[in-house]
Amino acid sequence: MKHSAAAAKTSGRLRRIRQAGLDKAPCGAQHRTSGTKLRFGSADVLTGLAGIAVSFLVLCALVPGWIAPYSPTEMNTAAILQAPSVLHPLGTDYFGRDVFSLIVYGTRDSLLIGICSVLVGVLIGGTLGTLAGYAGGKLDTVLMRLMDVLLTVPGILLALTIAAALGPGLRNIVLAIAISSVPGYARVMRGQILAIRRRGYVFASRAIGARPSSILIRHVLPNSAAPLLVMATLGLGSSILAGAGLSFLGLGVLKEIPDWGALLSQGRGYLTVAWWICTFPGLAITLFVLSINLIGDRWRDAVDPKRKGKV
Amino acid sequence: MKTGLEVKELTIDVHTPRGTLTAVSEISFDIAPGETVCLVGESGSGKTIASKAIMRLTDYENGRIAGGHIRLGGQSIESLPDHLVRGLRGRRIAMIFQEPMAAFDPVFTIGSQIVETMRAHRREKKSVLQQEGVELLRRVGIPEPELRMKQYPGELSGGMLQRAMIAMALSGGPELLIADEPTTALDVTVQAQILELLDELKESLGMSILLITHDLGVAAQMADRIVVLYAGRVAEQGPAAEVLTAPRHPYTSGLLNSALTQDIRRGERLRAIEGSPPGLADMPGGCRFHPRCAYASDRCRESVPPLSDQGSGRLAACWHADEAAAGAAAASFAAAVQPEVSRPLLQAALPVAAINGKASPILLEAQNLKKHYPIGGGWGRRKRVIHAVDGVSLSIAEGETFGLVGESGSGKSTLGRLLLQLESQTEGRVLYGGEELSPQGSRRWRETRRDLQIIHQDPYGTVDPRWNIGEIIAEPLGVHTKLTAAERRGRVGELLEQVGLQSSWQDRYPHEFSGGQRQRIGIARAIAVNPRFILADEAVSALDVSVQAQIVNLLQDLQRQLGLTSLFIAHGLQVVRHISNRIGVMYLGKLVEVAPSEELFRRPAHPYTRALLSSIPGSPQAGNETFTAKGEIPSPMNPPAGCRFHTRCPIATDLCRRAEPAFVSVGSGHTAACHYPL
Amino acid sequence: GPAPGGSTAKAASGTAGSAASTPVQGGELTYALATSPDTLDPRRSGLAVSVRVFGALYDTLLIRNADGSLGPSLATEWKASEGGLSYTLKLRDDVKFQDGTPFNAEAVKYNFDSIIDPETKAANALALLHPYKSSEVIDEHTIKLNLETPSQAFLGNLSQGMLSLVSPTAAQKDGENYGKNPVGTGPFKFVSWSENAEIKLAKNPDYAWGSAESPNTGAAYLDALTFKIVPEEATRIGGVQSGQVLAAETVPPQNVVALQNDPNAQLLQTNTIGFPYTLFFNLEHEPWNELKARQAVQYAVDLDSIVKTLYLGTYERAWSSVTPGILGYDESLEGQIKPDTAKANALLDELGWVKGADGIRVKDGKKLTLHYVDGSPNREKRNDIAAMIREQLKAIGIETEVEITQDIATVVYQNWDYDLYGNSQVNSDPHGLASFYHSTEEEGRRTLSGLSDPQVDEWLDQGAIEPDEAKRAELYKKVQQYISDQALILPVYVFPYTVAAGRSVQGLAFDPFGYPIFNDVYLQK
Amino acid sequence: MLQAIASRLASSLLVIVGSLALVFCIFYLLPGDPVLSMVDPTSVSPEVIENLREQLGLNRPFHERLLTYFGDMLTGDFGRSLVGSEPVLPKILHQVPATLLLTAASSLIAIVVGVALGVPSAVRKGGLIDFAARIVGLFGISMPTFWSGILLILIFSVQLKWLPAMGSDGWATLVMPALALGFVGAGSIVRMVRGSMLEVLGEPFVTTLRAKGLRERLVQYKHVLRNALIPAVTLIGMQIGDMLAGTVIIETVFSRQGVGRILADAIMAKDLPVVQGVVFFTAIVYVGINLLVDLSYAAIDPRIRRRGAGQ
Ligand SMILES: Nc1ncnc2c1ncn2[C@@H]1O[C@H](COP(=O)(O)OP(=O)(O)OP(=O)(O)O)[C@@H](O)[C@H]1O
Ligand SMILES: Nc1ncnc2c1ncn2[C@@H]1O[C@H](COP(=O)(O)OP(=O)(O)OP(=O)(O)O)[C@@H](O)[C@H]1O
């Protein structure tokens, strides 16, 4: 109410995106498939599969040794560039490492890149967005202009300079990806806060004399968080991809056990002679992103109180 | 040739994530050419879905016609191929909807949407159709139709849009017009205009009308015949007059009893139907009404009563139709005689202070309150101001219930918020117990919050969906008391029982409750810290009649028990009359009349009050030209000079256009701001 | 005959020009480079890739023959003064720059003086020209170059592309912008450079001063020569395979194998001379200042297997601190060191490093770690070498921290923060060893190895001025043996410059530095 | 209206100046020395390096450099590249068209594919098309561009010889890079359009349109899509921004000219003037995209048009 008309416009816009962008299907959503027709993508079956996939990946991340048939660092120079076979289900790479084992062991760092960078990004972006949305006024303007500035500076530049400034390393890659994702989260959070602030229950809470801080913590934040969290599930995949992109530009980290992005980027030169080296890590990313998105969609439906209420 | 519409044993299934549910079961009714049939029933009873099925619009909404027939002029619709159905829609059957604001595509002009409808069914030059469109708009009473054709839906008022939609519906020259709650979203004065228009069009065009409504008053005014739906089944149907006066189904009589009419005396307990309508997923077996029915027997629980002939064109689905009919007659007899007998008793039950407001001390007082909302501005646009509340003075005595009525946008809610200082005024002041109420955010503000509570209009939007109801009700306790968790739980349990819910429901979430139950939760929350004053802003407007009656009863009981003072805001005049000691009428940010409740209804002094009263469907003045307000409420951005009502007033003079009338006393405790009080 | 001209080009498959045919005039050669030149002003360039273009645009005073000897180019005769403090050069009198400016002693003087002028911001050229002091124009086509100190490498450096001669007129006129409007005396003249896309050159029809060793001393056969800048390996090779470019440089080993069987492409390969890709121990860091520790690494690392695995047999293993083809290369070092894990373990045991529970050796509570720094991107699979070495060192209980950084300049040359770092250099003279192994006095400056041994300094100083070739060679052999005995380095591979070309490309040869010679190229119809 | 334009310009200018200042600070704080990456440090003496620093003005204090920079910029002088010493402005201007063209082409592909898949996917929610579109969309957002780019080259250049593998002249060279880049954007846009369409399909006015007897196609494309595009436009704008950033990788893979590559090279070389030139460009494009987004709002939505223009 105290923000400018322009701010209201943007926030409204963002809210619309948020709502629509997350595939919200209204109750009584339209579709013409009648009961007899085969229903593809039946939400629950797919989500179930996705759940299995993610559980498997988490298992890979936690106890890769149980799953991988070989050590990921074992370089069998007698068996380099071998096509998939019974011995090496996904083939071997140019060091003679078993690609399947590499992928299994690489899960941990890949997930770590995804999860940590999203966590940091959400934390910073969410906080800034909350501040801007809740405080409004000058602070809002300043913060949002700052976010604009961050958006304007190409993410790759941020990533490259952060990596250059802090030195390479998983932590800094994570930080680089996180920082370039901050403006997005901040904007969504701000829009969300602005919207939730106007909700009836916030008004109602204010009317009984609850403190603003308690309203923020107990009402506004919990109700604003869902879209941010759903956005974060999408961010998981794109962070891993961003990591792969940095790896491609030569900013990766040479770890004993490369993450999927690094595998993909390092193996790309062998696409013509040994396609399996970078294709399977690519599929691993796809599988992860796909599953997380499916679960995210479903979860969004689940946390959306409006949809919970309906038949 | 024309046989009208025939619906026979229509059953509609809907696919939901929880499986296929039956929304409408074996409903049958006919509409003869030129006839108006009203489909009445509470929310969720299947009115909309049944009407959509007639046009096969259910196809798009997970719906499926699972059985029965729909015939229009002898032609079966339920099995027609898609392209033929499309030819039917808009041409032989047209439909208008509840919310005209939402029923137009916001990004196309009114004109293009009307022309588009015509072009869907015939080939004709655009300019010709354009001209026809203008004529249609003129026909439904839209001023400057050429201009309106070029405007976007967002630029027209609701009443205007509803007219435009009617025009659009007429463009195909339909045999049957389905109107799904066409006036619920509109102001009372506009509702009256629209209903009148529909009636007039039906006469002149010879259409049939299927009018869907939950308002028995509307049905009484419009219908030739009435079909009462309950939980997806027809409960009763027959000629309007008979159904309304001698119902043969307990549900119908329950509905009639719940509805507030002028026959019911103020302060009297309403005979509400207990419980709430069942959800689709948990339909009771046998007669679906039996859990709420006073006549329910084992038979009702076990087998479904068929829709049986009750003579003189009436059908009812009840095993105990005769008893019900007898009971209804007795009840209405009681209602007719009761007032004289019980009035003194009732008044004795009220706190003494509430009766003669003058004597008791004033609890809350507004002095020349103004609230101006700046809008626009910045970005190079001219700054403008909405005069939401524009100089209102009033006082509410301890123990009194003050009712506030007025059309949408007249500033009732804003005034309420100002009185509680939930917003700061532009001008004027608010006194609470003689002291100026501390503005929001100040140190003392929190203390006054305990005394002043609100019951909100939207019982769903004003509770945090993530909190269970225990937490919701306990929130004010957490803010204002130092109770332990266990004590709080205990208190919440008490409160739940006090509002007619079970104390064990604390751990449930809002979405698990029906609308009426949610409003009870809101009330429990409001009374949790023993307030002195309660603002009820449209606290019952969103509820079904049967439930509304329960809540009104509850509110009255609580007020009496707790000795509450309250401000009761509503646009439903009957409700306000029923519950309030005094009533204030607002128009465009100003209070135009204040009077004791009965006095206001008996002897309205301001032409606007008169217009409001005459727009109540079924009221003696209804449809009386001389008392209806013309046109629509002007924009609060630039309210008319002089008397604000002069643009719509049937008796306005030059004086009214020039000078703002002052409040004059027209009776004891009765004041009005009019140059020519009636 | 085989690849014509005095190049060391060995055609890996279907030698270019094996079907001895007469050159065809005309056509355009498109040549994909892996990286972009920084500038086309040789005085200011710091990149080898620029030199590939300089070869077409410019000439040098001298050239390096295939056998390693110096030959005439723009200078026809050269003579050192007594004491080696100056050189007198006779210049060709029939040469004109592409802008018409005559090539003469003044032009040479201008070039060299401008290199030592700080205003020019010369970089690598300045180092190559060291210890040049001044020029004296004896006559129109005779010049005397004065040095601060005698230098045996000086003359050889005059054959290096970064000391190509630019047109004084153009250089003065364009100033800072000269690098985008280069004018030389070479067989091709500059047409346009659209950054990150291509550099277009056109035939210089007046060219008639090609080196006598070259089959074509006259104007180029090609009408035009276009360099495309294609950083991505797969795209570069794909370009040749799809016929979009006629030649592409630096073919990755895995594609070499594939291209050898491609009927539409040929593969040209030549080993470069200078200093092979070498991993330098940082002698200032513990424990690598100890010989036994370095030897342990030397024994633990199986470079043979690394080179074979990663380069699939397309790269030669390096054995010494210089490559074959450099004066004084010590062949006796070849095959000397064989991997021996037992020995390596024994050496570390001797030093008191004991294996801990995690298999990593510990001494005085400190883990035995090796900080291995390498540049990014993964040029010539050098990062992969690091990965393999890390695995092999793990076997003897050394933990290798591999740092891959884009900012080698800071990590290595500013902070000297490495235990092992790899570098290679194209060079023509063994004197370059001094920049890796000679002790330094100046503050803030040191060599990659950080070696400071008066004996080595003496050999290197001697080598710099020793006029007798045989004696020089002996001196540098001593240095090489010392380096090997002291296990100062791990020499890894000799870099072969590889080019994939369409079948129609004929006569493409390379100079000993591995730079392509375009004047002899023609396109077979 | 004029005032609106002026205030908008002012805030855009602020953002641009902010971005440039940010980049300046980042570079100032960055360790390392551009000069060291310009020369071969093994053979070049420290005096030479010191001299280069002096010549390039790298020894001057921070505020002096910042002031000079902005001062020069006011006169249209963006400085000279540290590496090639050519003036920055022409250097970048020369690359701008290629990058803009690529961004525009990929945006077009992303939008067309996004809409073409998103609409039927929403209309037949739960059907085969929906399933396929969602999977395609998810693949789009889970595949690194360099990988799909190389794959395209191998298929269409090397195997089929249909399209050139590299370069930036002619339409043929645009096809594959635009596809690789556009596919990613399409992935998000499909999701967005689908969600947004579902939202709009649930609006009451859609029922009115059907009740009028309009053809389904007309309902979906003329009415629903247009309304659905309103929230989608912001996302599309953001996607265009992302695609602009994505050119860094794609331009490298396809060896295209462009600002992205210049940026990557300049960052590696710590060539601050060039980096700033590029950021200036990206900031302008970003501001331009925002403007375009707002214009398309007005074009799609009369409510905004009237509000913006009238009064
Ligand atoms: N597309 C649908 N999918 C699932 N359930 C539906 C759908 N349409 C209607 N229903 C359910 O069918 C029942 C009847 O709905 P309908 O809209 O016809 O009621 P109504 O009588 O018009 O109520 P109201 O007065 O609130 O408009 C409700 O319980 C509703 O939730
Ligand atoms: N926060 C606000 N900002 C701007 N305008 C407002 C605000 N709140 C209310 N208004 C405007 O003030 C006028 C009065 O609004 P208010 O909500 O008080 O009316 P009301 O009588 O309660 O109407 P309704 O019956 O629709 O609830 C309306 O024109 C409304 O648009």
Ligand SMILES: [Mg+2]
């Ligand atoms: Mg309805």
Ligand SMILES: [Mg+2]
């Ligand atoms: Mg209100």
